[in-house]
Amino acid sequence: MKRFLTLLIALALALSLAACAKQPAPATTAEPSPVPSAEQTPAPDAGLDRIPQSHEDIVLGSTNIVTARYVETVQAFRGDEYVYEVREELKGSADGEPLHVITSGYVSLPSAMPVSGDDVILFLSGYDSVYQEHVLYILTDIAEDTEAERSLIASLCAGGAPDHDEDGRKFTRSDDIGDILEVTESIFFVRPEEVFVVGTQAPTTTYTCTVLARLRGEPDPAEVLGISADPEFSEILIPFFNDTVTIGGRYLVLLAKHRERSKIYTLSSPYSVMTQEEAAQIPELRAILEEAGYDTPAGNTKLCCYSDSGRETSAEADGLLTPEQAASELAKMVMDDLCTESGERTFRVTEYRGLSVDVVQTTAMDEETRSLYFLSEDEIGRNKWIVEISVEYKYEGVKSPTGPSNGEWIDVLYQGSPMGFLMVRDGNDYSLRPRA
Secondary structure, three states, rough: HHHHHHHHHHHHHHHHHHHHHHOOOOOOOOOOOOOOOOOOOOOOOOOOOOOOOHHHHHHHHOEEEEEEEEEEEEEEEEEEEEEEEEEEEOOOOOOOEEEEEEOOOOOOOOOOOOOOOEEEEEEEEEEEEOOOOOOOOEEEEEEOOHHHHHHHHHHHHHOOOOOOOOOOOOOOOOOHHHHHOOOEEEEEEEEEEEEEEEOOOOOOOEEEEEEEEEEEEOHHHHHHHHHOOOOOOOOOEEEOOOOOOOOOOOEEEEOOOOOOOOOOEEOOOOEEEHHHHHHHHHHHHHHHHHHOOHHHHHHHHEEEEEHHHHHHHHHHHEEEEHHHHHHHHHHHHHHHHHHOOOOOOOOOEEEEEEEEEEEEEEEOOOOHHHHHHHHOOOOOOOOEEEEEEEEEEEEEEEEEOOOOOOOEEEOOOOOOOOOOOEEEEEEOEEEEEEEO
């Protein structure tokens, strides 16, 4: 059954992508071509089954009808896009923007596309998506700009434009978190497991993803049904922009309105994918993490201190403890603290292995590295270091974003906090704390 459902989803996704628009035919000439009339428009390619449309059907079915003038042809991911300047809008509105027109298969392009300065009437079906740079208009017919054609369009549209079913998935191209949250329905932690399909109509790759946690929006289906968790319930499909996620990584995703009973989810913005550490730098998302019960930085690890004084051997007493030695000792304290019972945490580490540290003095970082760590002014100093703790561990209880323990080794230590710990030296004393 699961394989059958997967095949159905694959078919639905393929049909959805194909419906966006067909690949434009390559340009055959740079010479200006005449504008054919509706009767002279070349027939669609032979061998393809298409439902014939009357001119009335085309007029009523178009979201936009405009008189327009050709500007240029641009190369996009999907192929050629023909850019037109709108001269007059006879139906619909393009908000004053240039039109990016692609072929529909009903009109032979580019032979039917004028490259001269003549105005023509274009019959278009607008299509927009978060995965596109702009609205695409699918050309369904083209005609000469004549009084007879204008009169026919006016008479057919006199009754008002019919209602068109919309996709229902609101999105924004803004990078402002307020704008993004306004169109976001669900916020999940997900882990991409495998490539489901590589996009041909947009620079995307769709992954099968496991939902690790649902912070906002749709509840867990298994929980709603009152049954034990089923891996199939936690698997969804998400198209990501190419090279933005890796298999096995953990990401916070902000998702658009979702179609009921569909496993395909779409992003609410091109900026809707981030790691938990990146999300923690955004106040609005940090509040959502805390509201959802996520632990504070590094599982509420307390301030750890280690002193250079009181060491027993004379060899150790020669000179101060190195930052690397201090960081190693402090990292052990961090993990040992996580192994103790605490009412401030929802989990307890039961064992750990492979503990190591990377230590970088904050004054030695270049501007780019400091910005990656979101260092504040009070974190930069000669006696201050960023310590990265690498470790694998098992735990009992519930820990975000991995959820309930399943007995596996985990290598993600940070929880809703900026990357790294801050280590400070005061004389012979070192302290280590999670970054807020």
